[in-house]
Amino acid sequence: MTQTRIFSAPGKALLAGGYLVLDASYEAFVVALSSRMHAATSVQKTHDTTSITVKSPQFKEGEWSFKIDLTEFKQNKASLKEKDGRRNPFVESTISTILSYIQPIENYNITITIFSDSGYHSQVDSVPQSSTNKSRTFQYHSAPITEVSKTGLGSSAGLVTSLTVALLSCYNSKLDIKDEATLLKVHNLAQVAHCLAQGKVGSGFDVATATFGSIVYRRFNPSLINGLSAIEDRSKFSEALVKLVDETDWKITHNKCCLPSGIKLLMGDIVGGSETPKLVTKVLAWRKAEPEKSLELWTNLNNANMSLVSVLQNLQTISKQNPERYQLLLKYLNSHSAIEINQAASEKKLEFSELEDVIVAIRKIRKYLKQMTLATGAEIEPEEQTQLLDDTETLTGCLGGVVPGAGGYDAICILVGEESVKKISDLTKGQEKFKSVKWLDLEEQAEGIIEEDPNDFDGLI
Numbered sequence: 001m002t003q004t005r006i007f008s009a010p011g012k013a014l015l016a017g018g019y020l021v022l023d024a025s026y027e028a029f030v031v032a033l034s035s036r037m038h039a040a041t042s043v044q045k046t047h048d049t050t051s052i053t054v055k056s057p058q059f060k061e062g063e064w065s066f067k068i069d070l071t072e073f074k075q076n077k078a079s080l081k082e083k084d085g086r087r088n089p090f091v092e093s094t095i096s097t098i099l100s101y102i103q104p105i106e107n108y109n110i111t112i113t114i115f116s117d118s119g120y121h122s123q124v125d126s127v128p129q130s131s132t133n134k135s136r137t138f139q140y141h142s143a144p145i146t147e148v149s150k151t152g153l154g155s156s157a158g159l160v161t162s163l164t165v166a167l168l169s170c171y172n173s174k175l176d177i178k179d180e181a182t183l184l185k186v187h188n189l190a191q192v193a194h195c196l197a198q199g200k201v202g203s204g205f206d207v208a209t210a211t212f213g214s215i216v217y218r219r220f221n222p223s224l225i226n227g228l229s230a231i232e233d234r235s236k237f238s239e240a241l242v243k244l245v246d247e248t249d250w251k252i253t254h255n256k257c258c259l260p261s262g263i264k265l266l267m268g269d270i271v272g273g274s275e276t277p278k279l280v281t282k283v284l285a286w287r288k289a290e291p292e293k294s295l296e297l298w299t300n301l302n303n304a305n306m307s308l309v310s311v312l313q314n315l316q317t318i319s320k321q322n323p324e325r326y327q328l329l330l331k332y333l334n335s336h337s338a339i340e341i342n343q344a345a346s347e348k349k350l351e352f353s354e355l356e357d358v359i360v361a362i363r364k365i366r367k368y369l370k371q372m373t374l375a376t377g378a379e380i381e382p383e384e385q386t387q388l389l390d391d392t393e394t395l396t397g398c399l400g401g402v403v404p405g406a407g408g409y410d411a412i413c414i415l416v417g418e419e420s421v422k423k424i425s426d427l428t429k430g431q432e433k434f435k436s437v438k439w440l441d442l443e444e445q446a447e448g449i450i451e452e453d454p455n456d457f458d459g460l461i
């Protein structure tokens, strides 16, 4: 019997809480994006050995095939061997984590096909291919996955999370991702697989967002996963993994939180890029060397981050409780820039002080990220980005913006009235001061893992 189920998980933009999220004392606000990673299953029962193939047809040599003798697998924690010696650490780690967790007795032939929305990677040297009914189009690249430039939406987290839920569904045809406990299980397994593939335990905000969607996130204690990776024996590893996934309170926060209606996130890819690990090393070294100064800065930045969350939630509440006033507020936003709104507020002429609250929160976040930049020497909001973000405050319909995640030269994220999105992207195209920005064709899509309609992928699989 063959069954096809397709699951997808979103990419991320860390709007508030970069660096602080590495420490469980602080929370971060992460926005889930409309660029998603999809995993389509095909399962057949077999009497031979288990065979698991992951295909990623958009990339050259995008196929990783493993034959697994289940008895041998249980006895030996050696890594899986790909048929042609191809490596994809995230694929290998996810398969071995799921098999260690499920400890299956019956054999299956499983094929999972991955489809990655175009926002994750540069589209240079790629051609589109659509499903028969044209409802889905993916870009096909001429190079292997490791050679295609990433845009920073968290492709490995999307891959691991969608592959985790897809593999689990192959062993449990009743798997329902609308069930909270199931979703938490997927999250825990995906975090383990992602950390083991990376060889380090990060904050996990990307995997949490891929699973739960737009959230306010607090991380887990790294010792939960560090303890696991030290276990050499497969059966002990499996036992510890089951305990960790099913019986341990990870003490994470993943409270749903999304942008208020009528306000959109616009993400600009910047020519250039930065290496997150290098920035993180500098920031953490300074934090260690300057405990008092850094505590003050972390506290101030955290207050600014949390005030952005609360003013956005306040707008969401107004949109529901007083929709007429909210429509007027959006109309005002779509005909003024942040500078103008701020000016009106200082002259006490502003009717919609809630808009000013968002602008002030964004400015505070930037102020403290700039202090972090100057104190640590890590180029989090470098001068070019400062200029660019200042310039976005002059655009009609824009509340301002930040450098997302670790910052640097990767991207900017701005908050914009929905009606102004197209105007802003058209207006900035020809302007010298915005020449380094390429607005990405994506928006917030607040849902985490969802199950897709297989008909939408006809002709692609």
Ligand SMILES: Nc1ncnc2c1ncn2[C@@H]1O[C@H](COP(=O)(O)OP(=O)(O)O)[C@@H](O)[C@H]1O
Binding pocket: 056, 088, 089, 090, 091, 114, 115, 116, 145, 146, 150, 152, 153, 154, 155, 156, 157, 159
């Ligand atoms: N569509 C995909 N198909 C197969 N593997 C993928 C895909 N997207 C990401 N990966 C895996 O994730 C790796 C990229 O991970 P990483 O360098 O951590 O980038 P990111 O910051 O985007 O997560 C790729 O080299 C590959 O192993």
Ligand SMILES: C[C@@](O)(CCOP(=O)(O)OP(=O)(O)O)CC(=O)O
Binding pocket: 013, 014, 017, 018, 019, 020, 021, 022, 152, 153, 154, 202, 203, 204, 205, 276, 280, 404, 405, 406, 407
């Ligand atoms: C600094 C950080 O807190 C946030 C980094 O956010 P990015 O969104 O920049 O992440 P990458 O996709 O890994 O480059 C590090 C972390 O939390 O892992």
